[in-house]
Amino acid sequence: METIRTIYSDHPALTTIAGGLVVATAGILVYRRLRRNTTASNAEEDYPKDTVILHQIGRGPFAPSMTPFAIKLETYLRIAKIPYKNVHDMKKSSKGKYPWISFNGHSVADSAFCIEFINKKRNVDLSSWLSPEQRAVALAFQRLAEEDIYWVLVVQRWVQEVSVEFFRMAYSFPLSWLFLRFYVTPSVRRMAFDQGMGRHSKDEVLHIARKDLTALSVFIGTKRFLMGDQPCEEDCAIFGQLSQLYWQLTGPTSNMFKEEFPRLVSYCERMKDRFWPDWVECTTQGGTSKATK
Numbered sequence: 297m298e299t300i301r302t303i304y305s306d307h308p309a310l311t312t313i314a315g316g317l318v319v320a321t322a323g324i325l326v327y328r329r330l331r332r333n334t335t336a337s338n339a340e341e342d343y344p345k346d347t348v349i350l351h352q353i354g355r356g357p358f359a360p361s362m363t364p365f366a367i368k369l370e371t372y373l374r375i376a377k378i379p380y381k382n383v384h385d386m387k388k389s390s391k392g393k394y395p396w397i398s399f400n401g402h403s404v405a406d407s408a409f410c411i412e413f414i415n416k417k418r419n420v421d422l423s424s425w426l427s428p429e430q431r432a433v434a435l436a437f438q439r440l441a442e443e444d445i446y447w448v449l450v451v452q453r454w455v456q457e458v459s460v461e462f463f464r465m466a467y468s469f470p471l472s473w474l475f476l477r478f479y480v481t482p483s484v485r486r487m488a489f490d491q492g493m494g495r496h497s498k499d500e501v502l503h504i505a506r507k508d509l510t511a512l513s514v515f516i517g518t519k520r521f522l523m524g525d526q527p528c529e530e531d532c533a534i535f536g537q538l539s540q541l542y543w544q545l546t547g548p549t550s551n552m553f554k555e556e557f558p559r560l561v562s563y564c565e566r567m568k569d570r571f572w573p574d575w576v577e578c579t580t581q582g583g584t585s586k587a588t589k
């Protein structure tokens with residue numbers, strides 16, 4: 297104690313900064329621990345029977361979610377006409393991600409496994425009208441959207457084109473810029489680097505996005521949906537990703553999407569009109585929905 301007092305009287309500013317850093321670090325560690333504890337494993341399951349409970353973060357500013365996987369899952373529930381209820385919270389799945397579902401007390405993590413689970417429970421198959429070969433193609437395009445375009449989105453939104461303003465609007469966290477600067481950006485940057493997309497320059501990411509979107513646009517062509525005149529299961533995933541580029545991303549890829557890919561823009565509008573008549577009400581800027589807290 298005596299030593300600290302001596303250091304403080306010799307270097308008051310330095311000691312105050314160091315003390316502040318220690319307190320801030322402790323705060324972040326406590327916060328992270330609390331977040332880790334708030335996962336599906338201790339979720340209360342006091343929900344209506346035979347109703348899918350869709351756990352997702354709050355609504356987004358211009359689309360119903362900031363996460364494409366929540367839009368995918370909710371679109372699927374709507375197309376398949378499954379009774380569901382949204383629970384907007386920050387609880388992560390047992391795999392540490394959003395969104396996830398619970399059904400009659402049983403929790404399922406990962407949007408793809410959620411859909412498989414509901415398909416089995418409710419005997420649903422939105423792609424049953426496709427041949428095995430068509431199904432293979434549809435799955436390949438889903439992977440293109442979720443495993444490549446998704447990372448373009450992540451890198452542009454959280455690494456290359458970070459907008460504190462947008463973040464403030466999207467997430468009503470107190471001190472959101474601090475949270476963005478010291479927690480979200482570094483952790484997403486690390487994830488994107490490990491995945492690989494985060495290692496590319498801005499021009500290279502845009503180049504990758506252009507190739508992916510061209511492939512998707514050429515394949516959809518004049519069809520109404522991915523595989524024909526009716527939507528299949530994979531449309532949900534593709535719409536989830538494209539909805540972010542079109543409505544909820546700022547910067548080069550979003551501009552390119554709107555300027556160079558009119559067919560994909562029409563596709564997004566078509567999916568929205570058909571399955572989301574309440575789209576605006578499900579956004580925080582257009583409707584009364586609550587943002588993520």
Ligand SMILES: N[C@@H](CCC(=O)N[C@@H](CS)C(=O)NCC(=O)O)C(=O)O
Pocket residue numbers: 362363364365392393394395405406407408
């Ligand atoms: N494969 C997962 C991906 C879900 C995912 O990546 N969710 C992101 C939000 S877009 C997430 O939870 N990120 C938080 C984190 O990784 O800590 C799915 O289909 O559900």
